[in-house]
Amino acid sequence: QGVTKTRNTLLNMVKGPYLSFLDADDAYHPQMLEVLMNTMVSANADVVECGMRRFGDTVPGEFLQPIESSQNEIQVLENMNIFLTHKTSVGAWIPTWNKLYDFDKVKTIRFSEELCHEDDYFYNSLVHTVIKKKVLVPYPFYFYRHNSSSLCGNVNWKRYQTSGINRIKLSYDYFI
Numbered sequence: 273q274g275v276t277k278t279r280n281t282l283l284n285m286v287k288g289p290y291l292s293f294l295d296a297d298d299a300y301h302p303q304m305l306e307v308l309m310n311t312m313v314s315a316n317a318d319v320v321e322c323g324m325r326r327f328g329d330t331v332p333g334e335f336l337q338p339i340e341s342s343q344n345e346i347q348v349l350e351n352m353n354i355f356l357t358h359k360t361s362v363g364a365w366i367p368t369w370n371k372l373y374d375f376d377k378v379k380t381i382r383f384s385e386e387l388c389h390e391d392d393y394f395y396n397s398l399v400h401t402v403i404k405k406k407v408l409v410p411y412p413f414y415f416y417r418h419n420s421s422s423l424c425g426n427v428n429w430k431r432y433q434t435s436g437i438n439r440i441k442l443s444y445d446y447f448i
């Protein structure tokens with residue numbers, strides 16, 4: 273029934289204190305969740321976001337090397353309005369997949385099933401209205417597979433336009 277319906281079904285089943293998304297054709301660095309969770313706890317953050325790298329058919333071995341993360345490298349954000357007006361230097365705030373969420377802070381937020389594209393944008397726009405503190409970790413822990421046959425790589429322009437119109441309407445209804 274689509275990505276948004278599947279994600280909402282799974283969100284209704286979450287039992288733990290943390291939430292992270294991994295698209296089926298992508299990969300995590302082996303230390304991603306450990307570092308993001310430790311950062312979340314030590315910084316008392318609601319969301320921790322990391323950088324990403326693109327890859328083709330296989331994850332290059334050098335991407336998987338152990339890393340040592342320093343607390344000095346992180347960027348703490350406590351003004352969520354920055355995402356409406358500025359681009360950050362680390363990560364990408366739109367996707368859900370490069371983040372660890374404190375599930376208690378975002379448990380009421382769901383994906384709009386009216387959107388087949390940019391559903392992450394709307395979800396994270398809502399997330400940024402309820403969280404108080406976000407931390408950016410500069411290391412690229414998320415590996416995004418460039419796949420020309422995926423939903424994002426093979427865009428149905430009619431569905432994309434309809435979804436864009438729906439996103440504008442949903443944003444207007446929610447924020448205005």
